[in-house]
Amino acid sequence: MDTQTVINTAVLSASPRTENKGQKAEQTAVKKGYRSNTYFLLKLLLTVSGFIIAIGVSLFFPQKAEIVIKDYALSAFGLTLNLTMNDAYIFVLVMLIVIYTVTGLVSAGNKERRKKFCKNAAFRFALGIGLALWDIGGTKLAFFPQPFFPGPAQVIEAYLSDGEYIIQNIIYSLRLYAAGFSCGVVLGVGTGILIGWFPKVYYWVFPVLKITGVVPAVAWMPFALTLLPDTFTAAVFLIVICAWFQIAFLTAKGIQSTPKQSYEAARILGSSQKDLILHVAIPHAMPDIFTGIGSANAMAFTTLVMSEMLGQPGGLGYYINQSKVWSAYYKVLAAIVIMAVLFSFINYIIGRIQKHTLRWQEGVLKK
Amino acid sequence: MSSSIKISGVDRVYTDTDGVSVEALRGIDLDIREGEFISLIGPSGCGKTTLLRLIAGLDKPQAGELTIDGSKITGVGPERGYVFQQGSLFPWLDIEKNISYGLRARGVLKTKKEKVGEYISMVGLDGFEKSYPHQISGGMAQRVAIARALINEPKALLLDEPMGALDSFTRSDLQDKLLELWKKEGTTMILVTHDIDEAIYLSDRIVIMTPRPGKISKIIDVDLPRPRHRGGVEFLEMRRQILEFFRLAQALPQPEYNI
Numbered sequence: 001m002d003t004q005t006v007i008n009t010a011v012l013s014a015s016p017r018t019e020n021k022g023q024k025a026e027q028t029a030v031k032k033g034y035r036s037n038t039y040f041l042l043k044l045l046l047t048v049s050g051f052i053i054a055i056g057v058s059l060f061f062p063q064k065a066e067i068v069i070k071d072y073a074l075s076a077f078g079l080t081l082n083l084t085m086n087d088a089y090i091f092v093l094v095m096l097i098v099i100y101t102v103t104g105l106v107s108a109g110n111k112e113r114r115k116k117f118c119k120n121a122a123f124r125f126a127l128g129i130g131l132a133l134w135d136i137g138g139t140k141l142a143f144f145p146q147p148f149f150p151g152p153a154q155v156i157e158a159y160l161s162d163g164e165y166i167i168q169n170i171i172y173s174l175r176l177y178a179a180g181f182s183c184g185v186v187l188g189v190g191t192g193i194l195i196g197w198f199p200k201v202y203y204w205v206f207p208v209l210k211i212t213g214v215v216p217a218v219a220w221m222p223f224a225l226t227l228l229p230d231t232f233t234a235a236v237f238l239i240v241i242c243a244w245f246q247i248a249f250l251t252a253k254g255i256q257s258t259p260k261q262s263y264e265a266a267r268i269l270g271s272s273q274k275d276l277i278l279h280v281a282i283p284h285a286m287p288d289i290f291t292g293i294g295s296a297n298a299m300a301f302t303t304l305v306m307s308e309m310l311g312q313p314g315g316l317g318y319y320i321n322q323s324k325v326w327s328a329y330y331k332v333l334a335a336i337v338i339m340a341v342l343f344s345f346i347n348y349i350i351g352r353i354q355k356h357t358l359r360w361q362e363g364v365l366k367k
Numbered sequence: 368m369s370s371s372i373k374i375s376g377v378d379r380v381y382t383d384t385d386g387v388s389v390e391a392l393r394g395i396d397l398d399i400r401e402g403e404f405i406s407l408i409g410p411s412g413c414g415k416t417t418l419l420r421l422i423a424g425l426d427k428p429q430a431g432e433l434t435i436d437g438s439k440i441t442g443v444g445p446e447r448g449y450v451f452q453q454g455s456l457f458p459w460l461d462i463e464k465n466i467s468y469g470l471r472a473r474g475v476l477k478t479k480k481e482k483v484g485e486y487i488s489m490v491g492l493d494g495f496e497k498s499y500p501h502q503i504s505g506g507m508a509q510r511v512a513i514a515r516a517l518i519n520e521p522k523a524l525l526l527d528e529p530m531g532a533l534d535s536f537t538r539s540d541l542q543d544k545l546l547e548l549w550k551k552e553g554t555t556m557i558l559v560t561h562d563i564d565e566a567i568y569l570s571d572r573i574v575i576m577t578p579r580p581g582k583i584s585k586i587i588d589v590d591l592p593r594p595r596h597r598g599g600v601e602f603l604e605m606r607r608q609i610l611e612f613f614r615l616a617q618a619l620p621q622p623e624y625n626i
């Protein structure tokens with residue numbers, strides 16, 4: 001926080017503050033667009049109205065299709081609650097409305113966030129309408145071919161009926177991913193540094209890496225399953241190699257592209273060989289390392305789900321496979337939704353780490 | 368703190384990939400006195416950078432010897448600072464960390480921490496400690512490079528066209544800054560430049576080099592009193608002499624002498 005402020009001041013004092021002046025001049029004029037409060041309130045209304053319509057559809061649209069609406073007993077904090085899937089669906093919609101309203105009110109005070117919120121309003125409205133149409137076409141009228149296209153409430157039913165089991169499978173997937181990917185990153189960066197720094201290692205190892213690197217990791221599955229002690233280790237192994245090769249490749253490239261002048265400058269200032277690796281080559285390679293981590297991450301998700309589908313006793317991929325056998329497509333969809341959220345979240349975390357680590361790069365600090 | 372540098376009979380020949388060899392330096396003899404401010408001038412390709420790199424210990428001669436305070440130069444050493452033409456700051460370090468790099472690398476950052484702020488102020492960069500190199504101007508970047516070299520308290524500072532990429536206002540500011548630091552620290556200064564005015568304004572002696580093969584053709588003593596005036600009669604006369612020399616050496620038609 002502190003450093004950020006200093007940097008901002010530095011940047012500001014280096015350039016004339018024309019922007020500030022412009023802002024003031026506009027404030028005295030009539031507020032237009034997202035600056036006006038009425039406009040902003042309308043946008044807020046637009047944001048939530050889609051979800052309100054979706055609630056309306058769920059409550060008042062006649063249930064024509066023959067879909068069993070079961071009661072589920074949920075108990076938490078000593079209370080037991082009887083819910084149908086429609087109740088849960090409405091609960092989710094209400095939560096969305098609450099979240100977006102709060103976001104809207106919080107961002108009202110900040111110029112940039114206010115602008116962004118207004119921009120997102122139309123999309124969020126469409127999202128609500130989309131849910132409503134999906135509800136009508138799926139659950140209410142079963143207009144879409146069943147059981148392949150269940151409605152949103154049915155997808156949520158999967159969480160009601162299988163909640164705990166789904167959580168177990170999420171944890172299984174996360175464990176697999178964390179073990180495999182973290183090993184892959186460590187090994188990848190490590191070998192990448194060795195390859196990039198020592199010409200001998202480059203000569204012997206790089207061609208091997210280049211050839212084996214193009215083979216999708218899951219192709220090794222038969223070997224992994226027979227040679228490794230258990231299926232979990234086998235899946236970890238597959239994720240490790242898909243992350244390892246990709247990251248090593250890019251790390252080596254980053255190390256090798258370090259300008260000669262950087263090394264010379266560091267040597268003259270008193271750097272030892274070890275110092276040149278740690279304080280010159282590796283920082284220089286960081287952007288490439290993160291490129292490697294980013295693409296390895298996408299491949300790791302694929303490898304994870306595929307190996308779960310093809311021979312794991314748990315995980316979201318396993319859950320999808322199992323649900324497919326029972327033609328429970330609403331559960332498949334429920335697992336896909338979780339994957340989307342989970343993997344986006346992992347990407348977000350990696351993105352934040354990357355942004356922080358590479359804050360020295362041009363265009364990363366400034367918006 | 369300063370040191371004397373002795374260069375005797377130095378040859379440096381480069382052979383490129385096609386087997387063509389270039390005599391970058393031939394038979395260089397030069398004695399640089401303690402605390403002297405010396406400039407190397409001459410057209411592109413006359414071996415100025417090569418000579419500076421040999422003094423720095425970044426390169427080795429094929430023949431001849433270079434010594435500093437009597438001992439042979441065999442590699443880089445903290446008693447010789449170096450300022451590159453441009454782009455030598457570490458982009459991943461902020462200004463403060465760039466300047467303190469040498470202290471950290473030599474393991475003395477803990478004991479000499481207070482020097483960092485001192486050197487930042489010395490080159491007038493207070494308030495920019497946490498900025499990154501891409502956020503500052505070229506002139507500021509060169510001041511950082513100078514402070515980064517000086518914080519190791521070198522006895523000799525080697526500068527390879529440190530102001531070559533700067534506009535003329537920033538350049539004359541930095542020249543004054545350099546003089547000020549030189550007076551304060553007493554460091555031996557060896558400056559490579561394209562700019563005749565800059566050489567006369569700053570140096571005790573000007574070493575004129577000519578290419579193919581790279582050699583020293585003339586050494587001029589600049590015995591003008593300091594502070595010098597760029598428009599003074601003697602100043603202009605000295606400039607005329609140097610230009611005349613280049614014209615006779617037929618090395619002049621280079622657009623770099625934008626005087």
Ligand SMILES: Nc1ncnc2c1ncn2[C@@H]1O[C@H](COP(=O)(O)OP(=O)(O)O)[C@@H](O)[C@H]1O
Binds near residue numbers: 410414
């Ligand atoms: N690493 C190198 N490999 C081959 N030739 C080089 C190398 N460095 C310099 N030279 C050649 O040596 C000559 C002198 O170069 P340099 O010292 O850079 O000149 P200056 O700095 O005076 O412009 C030039 O002809 C240049 O092409």
Ligand SMILES: [Mg+2]
Binds near residue numbers: 417
């Ligand atoms: Mg040069």
